[in-house]
Amino acid sequence: MLRPKSMPVGCRGHAVRPAPRPKAAGAPRISLSLRFPAPSNPRAEDLLLLRQLPLVVGAARSPDCPARADLCLPGSRCKGLAATHFCVLMSGRTPMILDTGSADGTVVNGRWIGRRHSQSHALLRRGWNEVAVGTGAESGRMWLCWEG
Numbered sequence: 001m002l003r004p005k006s007m008p009v010g011c012r013g014h015a016v017r018p019a020p021r022p023k024a025a026g027a028p029r030i031s032l033s034l035r036f037p038a039p040s041n042p043r044a045e046d047l048l049l050l051r052q053l054p055l056v057v058g059a060a061r062s063p064d065c066p067a068r069a070d071l072c073l074p075g076s077r078c079k080g081l082a083a084t085h086f087c088v089l090m091s092g093r094t095p096m097i098l099d100t101g102s103a104d105g106t107v108v109n110g111r112w113i114g115r116r117h118s119q120s121h122a123l124l125r126r127g128w129n130e131v132a133v134g135t136g137a138e139s140g141r142m143w144l145c146w147e148g
Helices: none
Strands: 009-011 014-016 030-033 047-050 055-059 071-073 086-091 094-099 106-108 111-113 121-123 127-133 140-146
Touching: 094 106, 094 111, 094 140, 111 121
Parallel strands: 055 071
Antiparallel strands: 009 014, 030 047, 030 140, 055 086, 086 094, 094 121, 106 111, 106 127, 127 140
8 A cells, every 4th residue: 555655754743855766777775574684594585675765664554544654564563663653765875764753763773763862863774774663572673674
């Protein structure tokens, strides 16, 4: 379920202009996995290649409720994920995670971002990046790989 691409992504009430969609030749290669990837050999079937940025990631809702995110992840695997929890977008030539106003925030590589924290975004590093949503035992984890 995709939302119209003309809608701006919001952060604390401010409109965020999406980065231009990367062209195929120079596009950054970013993959998402809900399972911890083995450093030596991640299974290809566990990876989702993110082909277009910006991409809003949120929780899947009931069939009666339309999706508000570009990528809806199952609540059973990602507890604590808001309807529009975070956005993956480009900051210059580096991809970043922008918390879009979730209640609990987002943890990127061990660093908290979000409205209750000092930063609203975190740049991704090359290789695997851990992204956690929610708090405590209920938190959901996913991994993003940037092959810069």
